Amino acid sequence: MMIEVHRRVLTGHRCLAVAAATVFMVGCSSDDDAEAPPAELTATIATIAQEDARCDFGGAIVRRGTDTNRNGTLDTDEVEAEEVVCNDSAADAAPAALISSLVAGDAMPGPGESTTLTVTAVDSAGGTAVTYAWSNATTETAFAETSNVLTIEIPESATVGDEITYRVTVTDSAQVQQIRDITLTVGEPATAPVTTASTTNHQIFLPEGLEAPTEQPTGDFDGVVFFAGEGSVESRKRRSLRDLAGFGAQRRALSQASSQSQDEFDQMRNAISSEAGYTLTNISTALTNACAVGRFSLELDAGTTPTDLVKALLELVGRSTGEGTLGNLPESLEDELAALLYEMRLSVCYFSQEDVVVLLSLVIDDVADLYENVSRGVTDGTNVGDTQSTREQQTDQFTGTGSGGQADFLFVIDNSGSMGNEQEALSQAAAEFINVITSSGLDFQIGTITTDSQTLQGQGYTNDTNQFAADASPGTGGSGTESGVYFAERSLLSTALGDAEDGSSTTAGYPRAGASLSVVIMSDEPDQYSRYASSTFDVQNNLFVDRSYPVYAIINEGSPGDYDDLALATGGSTASIADTSQFPPIMNEIARNAGGAASLFQLSEEPISSTIVVEVDGTRVQADGMDGWQYVAGSNSIVFRGSAVPASGAVIDVTYQYIAEAEAR
Incomplete structure (x- = not known):
């Protein structure tokens, strides 16, 4: 590897500063060299990619020291300091992000429980020589694991509510490096687990049961693709593990005119509805937690599998810049069914022109009711925080009246x-x-x-x-x-x-x-x-x-x-x-x-809806739109239906996680 070395002669001497891939003297005679004191050298040992946890616009890792042996090279024993130097803006050319996805299988494991972290990254030089280094950033301890998958165990001594940040450092064959962090909250059985996807600026929380494949898209993508997993609905009811497909991504705004979530939501909806062979009908569009959320009927001219449809929509509205290409896209399964009619749900959260989070789920219409709670949990606007957000647990208690208000x-x-x-x-x-x-x-x-x-x-x-x-x-x-x-x-x-x-x-x-x-x-x-x-x-x-x-x-x-x-x-x-x-x-x-x-059960905090657990007189009640409970994001309330409506005097406990320091939108 050729190291870029910057030579700066000490003050008071007439040799000029130079920078070159190899060090040599410019404008100095041999007599000058003989008389010159040791030079201060700066060596760039790695380039930092864009969207790094340390540098939004990329930068470099540099070493500084004094060339005491005057060999023009900064030897190990001559290094006096190592530091990260960040670029000031996107105008400073830096390599594109290496990491396209970082996912935690369970974002709220309990003490003594384990979970898996998976990172997807590419080599900027087009090769496959990518290395991975994992660490616990909270305790500043390194892991021995060097693959793209890390299994971690929460210490038995951990306390419910503790926040633990894990860090992965990816380095490619060209010595381009990127760091990304993901924060897990120590949970307890009282709340339902969620999967966390970490993007450059955000944490996205996905409902239990969804599967985020180990292999994620690469290229112009910053997020996660997911499908209906083993636990999303009862196995006897589903037809395929791909009845549901979707993605969550951070991207640049589609329109420079957008200044709020509704603007960008309309842009994305129009982009989809304008696509040849697509007919989009709005069932409901609303604003929730400052995100624009919608439910649609999507009719296609030709039968398409959920996997192929989510790939098409990812290309359309899910790319980070909208200009680059995507690689490593998932392939359809043999048992997937092609369909003409889908239920599509879309959530768009606008933070800035350079920072928009889009969540999209697709379910074959014939089985959409089976996946209602899962698809709502993906796109109801309650599940997006920033990378520094903390999650807290809350239990609200109510007394039943025998009616719903x-x-x-x-x-x-x-x-x-x-x-x-x-x-x-x-x-x-x-x-x-x-x-x-x-x-x-x-x-x-x-x-x-x-x-x-x-x-x-x-x-x-x-x-x-x-x-x-x-x-x-x-x-x-x-x-x-x-x-x-x-x-x-x-x-x-x-x-x-x-x-x-x-x-x-x-x-x-x-x-x-x-x-x-x-x-x-x-x-x-x-x-x-x-x-x-x-x-x-x-x-x-x-x-x-x-x-x-x-x-x-x-x-x-x-x-x-x-x-x-x-x-x-x-x-x-x-x-x-x-x-x-x-x-x-x-x-x-x-x-x-x-x-x-009209609900009598208004929650005290705005929950991550997928974490909600409801108990009536100590018995857990299932989330069900016909005969159970549902969370209504617009009114931040729990509504009971059918035989699940609590009797008068019943004790109702609603336990959930919420984002304590949500990013202002």
Whole structure:
């Protein structure tokens, strides 16, 4: 190896400083050499790649010393100091990152338990001579292991909640080096384990049961690819270990115009929906923990396996810079099924133009319900921290009431001439909506108005399925000047809350004292608030925001405006009106989220949802959307369904891990 040596002659002598791959004297006579004192030398012994734990933009490891024997080389006994010198910016050319993935099989092992760390890296010179050095950065002790896989055991003396940082140093054949750290939290059986993927700036926590293969993509990638593992669902129910596929990655923003998570989410969604052969339908899009999260139906023109589809989407929105290539991509398994219809979930967390975290999961639609808790845990916005984040454990205790709380709903239906098919589809989905609400043990009432009047339909607020189905079809003879926002606002005016008059809902006694109130607006045209009011609508300063009334908008997404902005501003969500066949899952999602707002079980911290364990009277309750519990990120609450609704007086313990020092977004 040729070492770059920098020679600096001591002050007071007339020889000039030089830098060369081999040392020689410039501008000095032989007499000068004979008289010169020993020179101070600097030797670069390794180059640091970009995205290193020590240097974001790369740098070098240098040794300094005095050439006492005047041989032009810094010998070992002449070294006085070794230091890391970091580049100031990306403009300082440094080798690309060597490490594309660092994954912990269990990020919260208990005392005496073991877990496996796996790193994927490449040789910048194109060879295979990559070496690995592992250490415990917390105790500053080295491991003997020199492969890319390290099995570690947590000491029996460790205390639950202790943070232990492990470090891997990767060096390639060109003496390019990169360090990456990963921090594990000592856990206990009270919380569910998670897998941790460490990127340059973040830790990503993935649900138990997912499999992150030892061989990960290389090249323009900083993250992890995962599949449904042995423990993701019961083996008798799954069809293949690749029913589910996905990835988590840190990348540069797709658009220089992006300044928040929703901007970048829209860019990625548009990139996917614009791809030939893809039809993407929005089931639900919301903001959670400042990340934009969405659930979609993805229909393909040609049958594709989950592995091949995740590879295509990784190329599309998962590359670090979007400019480089990917290598070492996974191959499909023999038992994988090709499918035309998938459920796709997407989470985008924007930190800066150079730092966006994207999480994407794909499940074959026929079995999507089986993987619901796993796929939500990947993409609900609760599972991204920075590399310095610490995780704490919390148990919240509640007492059961025998019910799930009170929930009131105001539906606003567009009754203009173009809405016949949509009203019929909503009416047919009414039973699905009420079934989900009823299974949560909620005491609910539903009122319906139109986009041209605040008058309540039918008998007013009701909990009868047939009555709601009839109210949801108000006909198509209404005004073409639609404003769901204006008439919902009018209906909810309350003199008791400082308004000049009472609206139709308030006059009817809704929302009830102690009940949550959710507004659902369905329209295929932009809102025309200003046609009825004397001013434009202020999305941030209004009755819905002030009184914590979440708005759910089923709309034509090709015409952005007040509906989608209000939905996101109030903690609600948006969905597409374009495909009426998707109304049942859309209504299911709204019922689930709105039910969370009425939940009596609001958590004190924002959990990593995949770590939650729920016990009722000491017995563990399974996470299940039909007959168990679910976590609702938008309201940070636990909702029970079916026979799992706790009886009055039951003691409910919810234990979880949360990110104590989450990065500001």
